[in-house]
Amino acid sequence: MTTTSQDLQLLKKQRVAAAALSHLRDGMILGVGTGSTVNAFIDQLGPWVGRLAGAVSSSDASTRRLQALGIPIVDLNDVDGLGLYIDGADEANERLELIKGGGAALTREKIVAACAERFICIVDESKLVKHLGAFPLPVEVIPMARRLVARELTRLGGRPVHRAGVVTDNGNHLLDVHDLVIEDALSLESRINQITGVVTVGLFAARPADLLLIGGDAAVRELVRPR
Ligand code: 5RP
Numbered sequence: 001m002t003t004t005s006q007d008l009q010l011l012k013k014q015r016v017a018a019a020a021l022s023h024l025r026d027g028m029i030l031g032v033g034t035g036s037t038v039n040a041f042i043d044q045l046g047p048w049v050g051r052l053a054g055a056v057s058s059s060d061a062s063t064r065r066l067q068a069l070g071i072p073i074v075d076l077n078d079v080d081g082l083g084l085y086i087d088g089a090d091e092a093n094e095r096l097e098l099i100k101g102g103g104a105a106l107t108r109e110k111i112v113a114a115c116a117e118r119f120i121c122i123v124d125e126s127k128l129v130k131h132l133g134a135f136p137l138p139v140e141v142i143p144m145a146r147r148l149v150a151r152e153l154t155r156l157g158g159r160p161v162h163r164a165g166v167v168t169d170n171g172n173h174l175l176d177v178h179d180l181v182i183e184d185a186l187s188l189e190s191r192i193n194q195i196t197g198v199v200t201v202g203l204f205a206a207r208p209a210d211l212l213l214i215g216g217d218a219a220v221r222e223l224v225r226p227r
Pocket of ligand 1: 103104
């Protein structure tokens with residue numbers, strides 16, 4: 001049987017997901033993100049069933065996976081904050097700023113990240129980039145504002161493409177913005193957030209990760225957010 005590059009990538013995701021387990025503590029309510037790397041993490045949570053008090057989930061898909069394992073789902077409105085949030089990313093730079101939303105869960109992911117004292121981002125090494133933006137930037141929009149927001153994003157130099165057929169867990173649409181040169185992620189995040197009709201932009205610069213775990217061929221590398 002031959003090993004494909006997809007198999008190798010999955011191994012890296014499983015490796016980095018395993019490394020994140022060492023940050024869990026008994027009795028904690030854990031914030032859980034969305035995507036294939038997070039799925040690899042959830043799939044290794046078996047020994048933590050009964051030890052975690054519960055999980056706040058960032059998507060319906062992660063909720064289903066956590067429930068299937070027997071981990072209680074906690075409503076974010078029933079807690080004052082979270083100690084730890086674990087999630088993946090589509091791109092990460094060395095400042096630990098991220099592009100997220102490839103899995104359409106960016107809004108809830110941003111909400112859970114905002115509540116977390118510590119955000120650990122788990123990625124395979126293909127996600128670490130020098131400059132954010134090769135991955136089209138996801139923007140969740142109120143459906144009736146899609147063309148309005150698209151025009152504004154074009155003015156910012158991007159090429160927005162409607163992610164046809166996808167409706168987010170919040171009932172909204174997504175624009176994936178190509179060709180953006182992202183030099184100042186923090187100010188671009190704030191600028192896009194101010195466009196009427198935008199629900200969330202998938203730039204995580206105001207609330208970047210605190211720790212980036214990067215799964216490689218043989219090991220997991222750690223990058224800590226520069227202060
Ligand atoms: C979902 C996300 C995911 O974290 C991101 O798309 C990475 O996913 P994967 O681990 O499958 O590569 O932001 O909205």
